[in-house]
Amino acid sequence: MIREFGSVRAVSAERPASGAARTLLAALVNPPAGSARRHVLGDRLAAGALVALAVIVMLAVAAPLVTPHADQGRGATSIEDKLLAPSLAHPFGTDALGRDVLARVLFGARTALASGLAIVLIGVVAGTLLGATAGYVGGWLDEAIMRVTDVFLAFPPLLLAMTVAVVLQPSLENAILAIAITWWPWYARIARGQAISLRERHYVRAARGIGVSHPMVVLRHVLPNVMTPVWVQATLDLGAAILTVSALGFVGLGVPQPTADWGAMISEGRIYVQTGHWWVPTFPGLALFVTIMAFNLAGDAVHMATSPRGRAMQDA
Amino acid sequence: MNTPLLAVSGLRVGFPAPGGRRLVLRGIDFEVEEGTAYGIVGESGCGKSMTAHAILGLVPPPGSIAGGTIAYRGQDLVSGDPSAWAGLRGRHIAMVHQDPGAALNPLFTIGSQIKAIMRRHGRARSREARQRAVSLLGELELADPAALLDRYPHELSGGMQQRVLLAMALAGDPDLVIADEATTALDVTIQAQVLALLDRLRKKRGLTLVIITHDLGVVAQTCDRVAVLYLGRIVEEGDPEDIFLEPHHPYTRGLLKARPGEQTQRTPLAVIPGSVPADAANITGCAFRERCAFAMDSCRLEDPAERRLSDRHRSACHLEGGR
């Protein structure tokens, strides 16, 4: 699953400056005319995904208010209630430490969303600044930054994140940091490609021509025009970022107990499937599935909305 | 009188728009006699490229032909069998585009692209095709045509690419060639070569040409008939002498006067105020009246019908008679 995300990202992280690649991409994500039905279906899916996302975000934010077991969501145990089957009092049942699985799932959503968002934001900020500077300045600085980027891209992201997580102390911040380190090179590449094409644009030259300094040109003319494809990529990546956090949690290198984390919950719960307590890993798994699905569909919708929708009718 | 090779009548092309259909061609009539060169001039957005696409039956979706007829040798194509229309393309009617870089496939050699067209139209077997391609490129005055066949488009200069494009258009041995801004991207000395070449081909092969351009000079130099297009309508049509020496429509006159050159040295140019509106639908009456120095009440009330000024000269303007 992770590898698949990796390969999808590899395609879309191609330098957007190359017109052919962009056309190809547009053709891939944007079927040619005559597929009105698919468009409507796509619109419905996208709308559904956005609604689902809104619900997930609201539930995560309001987690302490929607569940009567907020303390258990934060980690308080209640051993006497352990491994209760789903009921009205515990709709998702309870886990081996007697904690309400629904509360744990809701609090897990907070971890997932916050860490996913933080990873992508750190990646975007670091990546665009480095990439845009590399592309705009060019020369040895470009070479240096891009070779570092290549080194990071040469590692499988999860493996690199695991290594970093092992070296650092296990904590939410370190998990985020570990993944963010594997994340920024993608944005750096996109930003660099954009910046290189922008550097030759007349309006960037025009700004230089009226005496605007290089840092101001980057700030006012390059960065704003670099951001669009970066944000599109970032929305597409949110799902993958959350998945990676969970994967880290699953192998025990993520967020430490007692903080609720879907990956860790699935990992710890999987032995209970054999003993018939299927609800322990299933509900966090479903939550993860739904969330990532929603993010991916919404990301696709953003991508579709911003990619060139065929050339406008033109009459010279 | 003979049947003209191409007769376009009442041609309308529309695109879906909020609240109905937006017409980009609002009723176009013209006839092209066999063996002549017909010029269509106009500024951006006048619909001149759309006219070319419509003649080929290639109106880009979601646009469509909303009315009128396009008769090729007396046969209407619009109401006829679409496959018959497709059969004409390349074989009887060919088009040369503005941007040769975009019209040539970068992945194939010049030779394979020309031969593919010849085979598709059954003009030559594979073995003969190469021979014929060589002689065709030679006819277009390209040096060392045999070697050229094995080269890729990016290895050629703009002028050479444009000639190759012309060769591809001629590969199907068409009767009618539509050149859509075919020389616009070229330097003037190269443009002069290509125009002279087109003229020679017309005389030698009996080719019929429709030359679509924004450059009044190109039309004045090469065409037997001229139509001036404004916002999807022919506002004036006539022989070159009519259009360039005795223009009637204020738009034609404005275009001619706005050209900088010998007579205008450092004096303010006559200007057509404003710019071409995006859509004619919002303008009642004559589409040009908002930019016209001679606009009268009648111009607001009704879109002027076409008037014959002479046998071969017509203009769509309320203004009386000559100038």
Add this chain to the structure above:
Amino acid sequence: MTMEHDILLDVMNLAVDYPTGTGIFGRRRGHVRVLEDISLRLRRGETLGVVGESGCGKSTLAMALAGFVIASHGDILFDGRDVLRLDAAGVRAWRRDMQLVFQNPLASLNPRMTVHTIVSEPLVTHTRLGRGERRRRVEALLGETGLDPSFLARYPHELSGGQAQRVVLARALALNPRLLVLDEPTSALDVSVQAQILNLLMRLQAQHNLTYMLISHSLGVVEHVSDRIAVLYLGEIVEEGPRDEIFRQPRHPYTQALMAATPVVDPSKRQVHRPLSGMIPGPASRPRGCRFHTRCPRAWSLCHDTRPRPQRVGDGHVAACHLLTP
């Protein structure tokens, strides 16, 4: 003859090289000369038209004047100051005195900025005007270029080509420049709009006592606005002189061919001449001797290996052709 202080811009023996492709390890492989031995003088308040076809180096000339490409040889004197050897403060002043206007007006406007932000950018960069004062200045500039204040909040994509070029000109005028280098300022515009912009350019020149270098492929445009004309072919000036002389008595075979090839709108004057044969060689394959000899109908043996020197053929009129040697 002209007095020295009449000269605003003096370009002397300017040469520009471009690196030709880079090897796989980024090492430069060689250079190709795109401008060679360019000498031009612009008097205050006059317009010099520079004409030529693709590959003649006319845009490179503009880029070299603006400092976007580095001259490999020669000097550029602006008002007596050596532009190629300025300190930081000198560069700042030069950026105010000289403005470059590009061919495609829409491409020279940042798509994410409003007209107001665009036109005020030079003011923000070079002056300490307050917000209100800046806005008044921007409005005045737009007014001068024929745009009303309703355009302030618009984005470039909401402008027509002509309007965009007016915004570009307003931005160029913001710092009261003395020299405007106009690189094909109207070639992306329709004929009717081109006329508006040319009129505007001439009005602004008269009002602000501007000096223009207007680069164009269109003889009509150049003939209309220029006092003097320089004809470029493959990186060299083949002929230069007063407008009327150049048009009435072009001396260089290339200038003559260029004029003959430009279609005129009079159908009674159809061209009967044979157009120039052959293609324009690329800068990497510039012919030896006279650069034009591969296409020149009157080339002879000398032209194949000896470069003709510029000769005086009239008052302030020079041409570089062996046929003109007495």
